[in-house]
Amino acid sequence: MFFLQKIVHYLARLNEVIGLIGRNIAWVLVTGMVSVILLQVFCRYVLNNALPWPEETARALMIWMMAVVAGEAYRKGSFVAIDMLIYALPERASRILKLLLYIGAGIVLYKLVTLGIDFFERGFRSRAATIHISRAWIYLAMPVCFFTMLLANIELCLREIGCLLGDKKDFELSVLDASAPAIPE
Numbered sequence: 001m002f003f004l005q006k007i008v009h010y011l012a013r014l015n016e017v018i019g020l021i022g023r024n025i026a027w028v029l030v031t032g033m034v035s036v037i038l039l040q041v042f043c044r045y046v047l048n049n050a051l052p053w054p055e056e057t058a059r060a061l062m063i064w065m066m067a068v069v070a071g072e073a074y075r076k077g078s079f080v081a082i083d084m085l086i087y088a089l090p091e092r093a094s095r096i097l098k099l100l101l102y103i104g105a106g107i108v109l110y111k112l113v114t115l116g117i118d119f120f121e122r123g124f125r126s127r128a129a130t131i132h133i134s135r136a137w138i139y140l141a142m143p144v145c146f147f148t149m150l151l152a153n154i155e156l157c158l159r160e161i162g163c164l165l166g167d168k169k170d171f172e173l174s175v176l177d178a179s180a181p182a183i184p185e
Contacts, residue, residue, distance in 0.1 A: 001162070001165065001166045004158060004161070004162050004165075004166075004171075005162070005170055005171075007158060008155060008158045008159055008162060008171060011151070011154060011155040011158065012155055012173075014151065015071065015072070015075055015148075015151055015152055015155055018071060018072070018148055018151065019069075019071065019072035019075070021068075022068035022069045022071065022072055022148070023068075023069060023072070025064075025065075025068045026065045026068050026069045029061045029062075029064055029065040029068070030061075030065055032061050033058045033061040033062055033065065036054045036057050036058045036061070037054065037058050039051070039054060040054035040055070040058075052130045053130040053131050055130075056128055056129065056130045056131055057130075057131055060128070060131070060138045063138060063141045064138075064141045066141075066145065067141035067142065067144050067145035067148075068144070068145075068148075070145045070148060070149055071145070071147075071148025071149045071151060071152045072148075072152070074149045074152045074153065075152035075155065075156065075173075085097070086098060092164070095160055095163055095164050096164070098160055099157060099160040099161065099164070102153055102156050102157045102160060103157060105153055106150065106153045106154065106157060109146050109149050109150040109153055110150060112142070112146040113143050113146045113147050113150060116139070116142035116143030116145075116146055117143045119139050119142060119143075120136050120139045120140050120142070120143055121136070122136075122139075123135040123136030123137070123138070123139040123140075124136045155173075156173070158171075159171045159172065159173055
């Protein structure tokens with residue numbers, strides 16, 4: 001059990017650091033996206049001369065913004081979920097169901113990571129129309145997104161296994177733990 005606790009601890013620290021980095025990158029990307037959109041509104045409606053590149057740039061920034069925070073959102077349970085069955089079941093059955101759902105999601109996320117890497121590699125064959133960069137750099141957001149979600153999924157699976165086999169207090173991810181900033185030891 002000690003070995004499982006150590007793995008969960010290190011994986012939690014890694015996910016917390018990734019989440020912290022992702023949040024800091026995300027606010028910069030949102031700022032850039034809003035600035036580009038405001039520039040386009042100004043040029044289009046005040047100067048009556050629309051720029052060709054802001055829509056594609058804003059879309060790329062939005063895709064990356066979502067990609068860098070998706071893993072943390074998944075880890076915290078911030079996605080929309082229908083969880084009335086989990087709360088209706090006895091605790092042990094609920095944990096087993098959650099573990100099975102995490103395992104299923106992990107398989108899907110692994111497949112999405114591999115497909116995302118393929119898509120990234122194929123992206124070098126084309127260029128974005130107005131910003132003149134390889135589409136691969138935009139497509140790279142998907143494997144990054146799915147990989148961070150897969151790391152969070154592995155942590156959540158191990159936590160559920162730990163709760164099923166051992167002490168809940170050592171393995172349960174509290175909302176406070178999930179939102180606390182990463183502090184190096």
